[in-house]
Amino acid sequence: MHLRISNPPPKPLMIWDGECHFCKRWIERWREITGGKVDYATYQDAAHRFPEIPVEQFKRAVALIEPTGEAFFAAEAVHRSLGYRSSRKWLAWSYDHIPGFAAISETAYKFIARHRSLGSAVTRLLWGKDVRPPTYFWARRWFLRALGLTYLIAFVSLWVQVDGLIGGDGVSPLNQFLPAVRAQLGRDGYALLPTLCWFDSSNTFLHFLCGGGVVLSLLLIFGIAPAISLAALFIFYLSLTIAGQTFLNFQWDVLLLETGFLSIFFAPWRLWPKDLMWRPGSTSPATAAPVSRAGLFLLKFLLFKLILMSGVVKLTSGDDSWGWLNHSFHWSALTALDYHYWSQPLPTMFGWWADKSPEWFKHFSVAFCLAVEIVVPFLIWAPRRPRLIATGLMIFLQLAIAITGNYCFFNLLTIALCLHSDQLCRYAAIAVIVVTLPINAWLIFSAFKPRARPPHALANLYEQLEAFRIVNGYGLFRVMTKDRCEIVLEGSAEGVEWLPYEFKWKPGDVKRAPGWCAPHQPRLDWQMWFAALERPQQNPWLVGLIVRLLQGSDDVNRLLAHNPFPERPPRYIRAVFYRYRFTTVSELRQSGAWWKRQELREYLPTVSLDQLRQP
Template identity: 45%
Template sequence: MIFDGDCDFCRFWIERWRRWAPAEMDFAPFQDESLRSRFPEITVERCERAVQLVGTDGRVLSGAEAVFQSVAATRWLGWLARAYRAIPLVAPTTERAYAFVASHRPAFSRINRCIWGTNPEPPRYERTTVCFIRAVALVFLVAFVSLWTQIHGLVGEQGILPAERFMTAVGPYFDQNGAGLGRYWRLPTLGWLAAGDGALHFYCLLGVIGSLAVLAGWFPAIGLFVCWLTYLSLTLLGQDFLSFQWDILLLETGFLACLVAPWSSRLKVSAGVRMFGGILLVRWLLFRLMLESGVVKLTSGDLTWRNLTALQFHFETQPLPTWLGWHAHHLPQWLLKSATVVMYGIELVVPLLIFAPRRLRLFAASVLALFQLAIMATGNYGFFNVLTLVLCLAL
């Protein structure tokens, strides 16, 4: 592959592509004097207009065709080369697009720097993986400790909704419906083994131990699985008390953390090598959480969200408003309406940047983080907002 070594845009993407290209593919700038003797038929003018790809058979391709052919041998992008050759209009359309970019390379170089930065090395996720795993473990620890102090009164043997009585009632129900072993799938909880006071305290203790082990860096995948399984069990045993959005979010985040965590005895930066698939799933979870938060307001049928007056009631009706929430409640109506518009922008538009290039993702992470901090400053939603901040680490 012969490219313009004086073009920032070309160098950036060649360096990116070099890391994924087949090992037998070589890259060289056309300014290299040795190329002129090796390929005298390739003129400087041709190289200034487009990249040139010299095949093993000596055939020379240029422009978009060269780009598509260069990915033909790769595992995941080979279909692009086939599409270029087989689908009508793909070739002429991509060639025109390539020519447009090539003729405006200085402008695209500036755009490229704004969006991707100047470092062509693809992002690595070792530190992100470690930070995310430990942060999830910390949220699990807070959740288990908080629940442990209340579980006796909520679902204990003398509690409001005794878990043991609940398990005793659902057993015959599954028997009558012929569920058999399917009961464990439909109600996946350790409560089938025991659900008395001692068992409930043991489950909380088990979750705390698992959380502390992961925080200490010991057996991260196993520790997170223990946390997830015990919290899933307690969520079902907790019935109405553990059926909130943050409980479900913690379970889903914990499950993804199990996929991201390395199956090693120690949690190290080098152990979390390129868990990109897991990171993508975490981003998808954050995308769904934020976007659906905005969509549900518009589709709820509540006129206060549509006429932008919801914040006039929100701060005094939310869980445990803070003193800042009191001041926010008394802000001018025009400012509260403006804040509602900003909120819609954050929940409906900013999530689209979650899958954008790195600098746009960092912008989205900053906006979402500030939004969560503002919510935390005016009301108490437990670990819900903290967990959302943890998801932002994947950006």
């Protein structure tokens, strides 16, 4: 039986010790959580109204007095007061129904009540001076702007290349790809490859999708109809990702799609949300659209999954350059950065200099990377200060990666996800959590156990969603590339004198310094790096590239830095395989070369249009 009060208040009333600084901090937090549904008063002001409760009882623990006259104390009072917030009702239910929950809660409460100075110290350490729940209004504003900027970069970057990659006169023409899919798969092709390009696969429509994406990105940046803009951006970029075939099959493309889809449930569902408008003195949090906590959880979980999986797959890949040997770490085996700076797809000039850093620093950097990717993600769920430290470390790692290598908009998008430290929107987000959380949990588990197989029902669900790229696994740099071979395309008019085709960003001329093109992605240059890791038969698009060069396609030639045959296309083309390495500082000073290379063999034999036309 609980103590009953003869003169109960009209609203639930929480009474606390006004001389306790620890209590004061947490009462501020609870006041925010209960949102006016519970009144708060110090026992110094309110004890005389309730003579049934001894003053000593008020000094020992907080008290909650209900309008019914029932009085609750200590942990039970806290749980029942927080239960006036719908998302916290589980606390009071657990106190009443889960064996051991009440006993553990009361024991913890008594310990803290007897050691309030320790509780204050821990509170300051983990939360700082303000323990009130974050509102995330500013986080939402800047996250959505950063996401809009990322979409803008992605669409503009593709727009300037789309004709040469998948246009009618491009490397892998879309107007030939989709009819071939339809002929082979029939109507199943529409579900397996969801794209608006089924209606129109012309160059004009591709430009419409890119241009439309630019306009929608600007609307999102300026905070106009954010949810609608995000939904349209997802549809447009998904359509281009499918249409782009192998050229848009990168992890940051699916990451952008997953982030964009989940952000629909985080953005305010208003046409003109004034709190997002790009102008000074915009709406205060008191009048801003509420932040969807379910949508926030989806984005935080995506960041957690992205970073954690990127770290775990390194250790489960079997690549000993990450320092994991015989189920333990070895400092001397942390050699991944001995290879990474010069073997990555498009290094920068800073990557060249980073390669010259001392061995101990490279080993430390590998260890730091693993710690940030495997340990730090768990702090995303921690109180304020550890969460801010985790955010800072993850952003620092992304900046370090961006400085030494060209990874397009991936680093910007990951940093945007770090920034977020309408009932319809809320319920829709909860539905997405219910559907995707089991798949995401399995994807994370598969990073630890790569050979494990998912349950049949889960595999079927994932198969249905996979085409839309809204739930994905990640694992950058799973295995470190320990060699660097480059394909050099050469053309000739008569088969005697051979002239090389120079790409805009990938290594070619050894005296050309590594450039910085990020956040733009030169997709043909990237694809050439992957082609060098495989056999020609595994890259049918490479034949399309050679055909277009032999035909003198202007759209394809614009993707290159230099066309050695400006007057008329060559009669023959061949591909030569070279091994590339960074030069040393002394070699750079002597020769002016940033790279040194060694010819290995022929990658593709000499071909002509006449040979390719033969059946």
